[in-house]
Amino acid sequence: MPISCGLVGLPNAGKSTLFNCLTSAGAATAPYAFTTVEPNTGTAAVPDDRLGRLARIVRPKTVVPAFLEVVDIAGLVRGASKGEGLGNRFLGHIREVDAVIHVVRCHADPGVPHPEPVVSPSRDCEIVNLELMLADLETVQRRRERIGKAARYGERREAQEDSALSRVEDALKRGIPARRAGLGAEERALVAGVFLITMKPVVYVGNVAEGTGDAAVNELYAELVETARRDGSPVVPVSARLEAEIAELAEADRSAFLEELGLEEPGSRKVIRAAYEALDYITFYTFNEKEARAWPIRRGTRAPRAAGRIHTDMEKGFARAEVVRLADLEEAGSFPAARDRGLVRSEGKDYEVEDGDVILFRFA
Numbered sequence: 001m002p003i004s005c006g007l008v009g010l011p012n013a014g015k016s017t018l019f020n021c022l023t024s025a026g027a028a029t030a031p032y033a034f035t036t037v038e039p040n041t042g043t044a045a046v047p048d049d050r051l052g053r054l055a056r057i058v059r060p061k062t063v064v065p066a067f068l069e070v071v072d073i074a075g076l077v078r079g080a081s082k083g084e085g086l087g088n089r090f091l092g093h094i095r096e097v098d099a100v101i102h103v104v105r106c107h108a109d110p111g112v113p114h115p116e117p118v119v120s121p122s123r124d125c126e127i128v129n130l131e132l133m134l135a136d137l138e139t140v141q142r143r144r145e146r147i148g149k150a151a152r153y154g155e156r157r158e159a160q161e162d163s164a165l166s167r168v169e170d171a172l173k174r175g176i177p178a179r180r181a182g183l184g185a186e187e188r189a190l191v192a193g194v195f196l197i198t199m200k201p202v203v204y205v206g207n208v209a210e211g212t213g214d215a216a217v218n219e220l221y222a223e224l225v226e227t228a229r230r231d232g233s234p235v236v237p238v239s240a241r242l243e244a245e246i247a248e249l250a251e252a253d254r255s256a257f258l259e260e261l262g263l264e265e266p267g268s269r270k271v272i273r274a275a276y277e278a279l280d281y282i283t284f285y286t287f288n289e290k291e292a293r294a295w296p297i298r299r300g301t302r303a304p305r306a307a308g309r310i311h312t313d314m315e316k317g318f319a320r321a322e323v324v325r326l327a328d329l330e331e332a333g334s335f336p337a338a339r340d341r342g343l344v345r346s347e348g349k350d351y352e353v354e355d356g357d358v359i360l361f362r363f364a
Contacts, residue, residue, distance in 0.1 A: 002043075003296060004069040005203075005275045006097035010124050012112050013103045014207035014240035016040070019072035021243040021268040040072040046276050046283070047269040048294055050326055050356060054285050055292045057329060064293040066283055068272060071097055091135045095195045099279050100202045101271065102128065106220040106237075107209040121206065121224035129177065129231075132197045137172040140165050143194050161190045168196070180232065201278040204228040204235040205271055210242045234274050238267035282355035285326070286310065287335075303351040307361045317364035321347045324358050335360070 007015040023042025046066040055063045073093045094100065104121045105114065116123065144165050150158035164187040171181035177198035183191070188199070206221045221237055228235035246266050249257055258265065281296045284306060295309050308315030324335065324344045332338035335358075353359070 002067065002069040003099075003276075003279065003281065004071060004097040005099045005101050006071045006073050006094050007101050007103055008073055008094060009103035009128060010105070011115050013105045013124070015103045016072055017240040017244055018101075018103055018205065018207070018238065018268070018271070019070060021240065021247045021266070022070050022272060024247065042070050042072075043067045044070050044268075044272050046294070046296070047265070047273055048283060050283075051285065051292060051294045053330060054287060054326060054358065057334065058287045058292055060287060060290060060292045062291045064291055066276075066281075066294040066296040068275060070101075091132075091197065094132075094197050098200065099275050100197075100200050101205055101275055102202055103205045103207055103240075104224050106206040106218065106224055108220070109209070119220060121220055122227045125204070125224070125227050129198070130175070133172050133175065133177060136178055136196045136198050137169065139194060139196065140169045140172065144169070157190075160187075164188075164190050165194070172198070177231075201280075202231065202233040203271065203274045203278050204231075204233055206235060206237045207240045208237050210239045234278060236267065236270050236274050238271060243268050282353070284353050284355075284357040284359055286359060286361075297353060299355075301353055302349065303347055303353055303359075303361075304349050306353045306359070307363065310361070314361055314363045318349060319362040319364060321351060321353075322360040322362065323347050323351070323353075326356050326358055329358055 007019055009015050019040060019042065022044040044067065046068060048065055051063060051065055071093065102125070104124055105112075105119055106121055108119050116127075144162055147158040147162055151162040164183055167183065167187075168178045168181045168191065171178065178191075178196045179199050179201065191199070204224060204227070206224045208218060208221050225235055242261075243266055246254060246257060247268070254266075276296070280299045282299050283294050283296055286293050286295065295306070297306050297309060303321040304315045304318040307318050307321070322339075322344050323346075324338050328343040329335065329338050332341055332343055335344070338344050
């Protein structure tokens with residue numbers, strides 16, 4: 001299954017423009033609400049300089065990065081949890097993604113309408129987050145009604161789930177998202193099947209005015225930074241309009257344009273990287289004469305499960321993993337040379353794959 005991130009926010013926050021920059025999809029944009037009705041879906045390569053370094057060593061025919069699936073979902077308005085705007089459809093789409101990229105308007109361009117009287121990032125976040133929490137509260141209450149009888153009559157699984165959901169319900173009623181309800185790993189696993197929206201990790205993207213620069217912080221963006229800090233979530237500043245200009249440039253012209261602006265890289269790359277990290281994913285690498293490839297896995301994944309990302313037969317028949325750090329591989333110049341120097345480790349079924357591992361799997 002692909003790793004998926006949903007772009008959410010109020011209408012005209014800049015979601016569709018950012019979506020196009022992340023995915024080069026060319027989805028329709030316009031300065032009015034609900035440009036996006038059905039969700040647009042595209043893929044975005046995870047920025048990874050290490051993959052290029054590996055390719056320079058092994059010289060494969062193709063190089064395949066890790067990808068995120070990005071879903072541009074219709075703008076949300078007040079009352080969405082009760083069906084206002086495209087609320088019900090919106091909420092159904094957002095439940096299906098792994099992480100939320102919350103796009104927040106941090107500019108006051110009068111040419112772009114806003115659904116509220118004035119632009120206020122903290123209030124805009126509150127509108128969206130409240131609707132998501134209200135939708136989750138209804139979901140939790142329906143689930144507790146469904147399993148309540150079994151929980152009361154001593155069914156252990158249902159009783160544990162109901163206890164965890166009770167804590168989530170209490171948090172939601174106090175305006176606290178499910179991800180901050182204090183559940184442990186086992187409790188999170190118990191409620192995973194309920195598909196709570198506010199259990200998903202969030203990355204805030206502040207859509208700032210064009211030309212503010214990577215390091216500049218205007219008052220509206222500073223307001224968003226404080227909101228994200230209270231939520232415990234990362235925040236990335238991006239000028240969606242500027243990103244659109246960058247995306248239209250030829251590769252040869254892009255670097256010069258970024259240098260002129262004083263930027264090391266497009267903001268869209270930072271958004272992708274932040275979402276990847278928020279999901280607690282790491283990357284390992286494989287290679288042969290045909291391709292060098294980056295593979296995304298959850299932190300803490302053991303070697304057999306990592307092999308299963310490539311093919312299920314490799315997980316079933318896992319024998320061992322031959323592992324080398326990329327820096328060691330670069331120093332040795334080749335995998336055989338690294339093995340001769342004793343830099344390649346043989347790891348078994350209990351090995352937790354580390355970020356940056358280059359692995360050759362052995363399997364029956």
